[in-house]
Amino acid sequence: MGIKDNVDSQIIELLKKNAREKLSNIARLVNRSRTSVEKRIERLEADGTIQGYNVILNTDKERSSKKLRGFVIINHVYGSQCEQLLKELETFDIIKSKYSVYGDLDLILEISYDSLEEMMKLKYFLTEHPKVKSSSISPVIKMWD
Numbered sequence: 001m002g003i004k005d006n007v008d009s010q011i012i013e014l015l016k017k018n019a020r021e022k023l024s025n026i027a028r029l030v031n032r033s034r035t036s037v038e039k040r041i042e043r044l045e046a047d048g049t050i051q052g053y054n055v056i057l058n059t060d061k062e063r064s065s066k067k068l069r070g071f072v073i074i075n076h077v078y079g080s081q082c083e084q085l086l087k088e089l090e091t092f093d094i095i096k097s098k099y100s101v102y103g104d105l106d107l108i109l110e111i112s113y114d115s116l117e118e119m120m121k122l123k124y125f126l127t128e129h130p131k132v133k134s135s136s137i138s139p140v141i142k143m144w145d
Contacts, residue, residue, distance in 0.1 A: 001047045007032060011040055012050070019053035070119065070139040072109040072126070080131040082107055088129075092122050111137075 003009055010030045014021055023041075027034040044050040072095075076085055082100050085107070089095055097110040113119045119137060126135040 001043065002049050003044070008040060008044065008049075011037060012044070015041075015050070015053070067112045067114060068116075068119070068139060069143070070111050070113070070137055072107075072111055072122065072135060072137050073105055074107040074109070074126065074135045075104075075133045076106045077131050077133050085129070085131055089125075092125070094118050094122060 003012065007030050011026055014026050014029060023034050023037050027037040030037065032040075041050070074085070076082065086098055089098075089109070094111045094113040095109050096112050099108040099110075100106065101108055111119065111122065119139075123135070123137055126132045
C-alpha cells in the first residue's frame with residue numbers, strides 16, 4: 001500500500017529524525033490521535049514501506065570535541081562598516097559566531113577548525129584586507145566547565 005498521504009510522509013520524516021520519538025509527540029506534530037499514528041506506523045511496517053530502524057552514532061559531536069577553537073579579534077579601518085566585512089567573511093565556514101562589540105574592539109569571531117591551515121587562511125585574508133586595521137587570533141588552549 002505504501003505512503004497514502006501527507007500525514008504518512010510527515011510521520012516517516014519524524015521517524016527518520018528520531019526513530020524512538022514517542023507516539024504521543026508524533027501524533028501532536030501531525031495533528032492526529034496517538035492510536036491513528038500507531039496504526040499508520042504498523043501499516044507502513046507491515047507493507048514494507050518502513051523496513052527497519054537505524055542507530056545513528058553522533059560522530060559529529062565526537063569530532064567537534066576534537067576540533068580546535070579560538071577567537072579572532074578585529075579592528076577595522078575608521079569609517080568602514082562591520083556589515084561589509086561580515087558579508088565577505090561568510091565564505092569561511094570555520095566562523096561559528098560573530099559579535100560586534102563596544103569599546104576598543106570592533107568584531108570578535110568565534111572559530112572552530114580542524115587544522116592550523118584552515119585558521120591561517122582566515123588570518124591571511126584579514127591581514128590583506130584593506131578595511132581591516134588589525135586582527136589577532138587567540139586559540140583556545142583549554143575549556144572550563
